[in-house]
């Protein structure tokens with residue numbers, strides 16, 4: 001019965017991550033091409049709206065906003081996708097009872113979220129190339145902000161997915177989160193456009209800090225060094241803090 | 256190296272619920288061939304399967320499969336097991352080929368090896384013609400086959416299938432049995448079902464679970480010997496004056512009466528019923544009867560007296 005160890009496959013981590021990317025991104029895009037149109041359009045629609053309303057003056061800010069929102073919704077998407085795969089298809093159970101560990105599974109799904117956003121990111125990157133003026137250091141900084149934004153929202157998504165209530169797992173809920181964190185806060189326009197007492201509300205969302213940094217990097221607003229440091233710190237703290245919450249709450253094997 | 260599945264006092268209480276989904280389940284069986292766990296809905300089948308497949312922690316007790324501890328060495332066990340969970344569905348936007356391929360990648364196969372194995376297992380399950388059709392277009396039976404194809408294509412030598420045939424029409428179910436018995440020839444297959452005929456057809460060993468307790472376990476022959484009657488009569492209602500001298504009368508929730516008895520008594524009752532014009536069937540004792548009998552015996556011993564309904568569909 002027992003198969004000798006040397007006959008067992010040499011398990012490839014790459015394959016395990018590829019599996020998640022195929023299942024959660026590539027196959028859906030390939031078999032339902034209309035999904036592609038949708039992923040490109042949703043971050044662009046807001047951008048177009050802002051550009052028209054501001055008669056073009058906010059084009060650069062809105063492009064950065066589109067990038068931030070793309071990264072943010074990729075991370076938040078983790079929440080609904082994890083619940084969907086676990087509860088509706090029992091796929092997570094199949095993976096738990098297999099040689100793939102939870103770190104590999106989560107990493108794979110996280111990468112799949114980025115892959116899912118690649119069409120939109122590509123369009124936005126092309127726009128950014130033509131309409132944003134950035135130094136080389138600026139490009140690196142902006143990428144860092146986007147990555148951090150992704151990690152922070154992934155931590156939010158991951159944390160939410162560990163709450164197993166029907167409301168949290170619903171599609172509507174993830175839409176609500178997305179709206180609260182990306183459309184309401186000043187992602188597509190400078191924060192100074194928001195009248196004073198409401199401005200504090202915007203600071204409840206991590207997307208505000210990312211947008212502020214991005215706008216500073218491209219020269220649309222000027223932040224003091226202290227503010228820049230605070231913004232970075234808050235983004236890092238949200239990502240790290242929520243990852244720790246999620247890690248302590250998430251269970252691969254249920255109790 | 257022990258080639259056994261051993262459970263010792265496995266108990267599961269979910270969250271803050273009081274009832275025991277599993278109540279001190281202990282048994283030991285060879286880890287080969289097909290083991291079928293039968294029980295009514297809610298009897299704890301899924302709970303036991305999920306504990307053994309390292310998806311759920313037991314509240315207390317322990318289990319080992321081939322000497323590997325289910326609770327303490329999950330990583331080691333996960334190298335060797337594969338499962339199709341109850342209510343698993345193939346993802347609608349993928350094709351059967353993509354479903355099997357991605358599962359194999361999750362098991363760590365290289366892309367080329369995974370492709371080869373996927374094609375092979377789809378062919379084996381006669382899914383070749385549907386390999387590239389979207390899962391959502393497939394019938395219920397084919398969808399279920401796709402999931403079985405995933406575990407079949409893997410290298411796992413311990414396979415868990417939780418109610419793989421529930422909801423299939425009788426013809427698809429029978430077709431499925433061939434596939435399942437094929438899997439059971441090479442690997443230890445742990446199967447749950449509430450179709451008793453399925454256990455009768457497929458099982459090398461059968462366990463009967465009720466209200467979280469394992470009330471019996473053994474080969475079909477061994478279970479037959481738990482009961483000294485060899486005939487089972489079924490009648491739609493029980494004539495008031497019918498007397499059963501050597502036998503057991505069981506009444507289901509549906510009002511159907513079942514009489515388990517010995518040969519001589521069976522013929523006597525038959526004559527009497529024929530005289531009165533009561534319609535009945537008479538058959539050798541089946542697993543269905545044994546299940547009915549043992550479950551009732553157990554609940555009488557426990558004193559909860561919960562009459563059980565028809566055990567079959």
Ligand SMILES: Nc1ncnc2c1ncn2[C@@H]1O[C@H](COP(=O)(O)OP(=O)(O)O)[C@@H](O)[C@H]1O
Nearest residue numbers: 269272276294295296297298299300301302303
């Ligand atoms: N996640 C859960 N939380 C609370 N109770 C549960 C859970 N899963 C199952 N149960 C309860 O445990 C008992 C056994 O259920 P289960 O193992 O699913 O039985 P079966 O698979 O035989 O139908 C049932 O009473 C069921 O309601």
Ligand SMILES: [Mg+2]
Nearest residue numbers: 300301341418
């Ligand atoms: Mg079940």
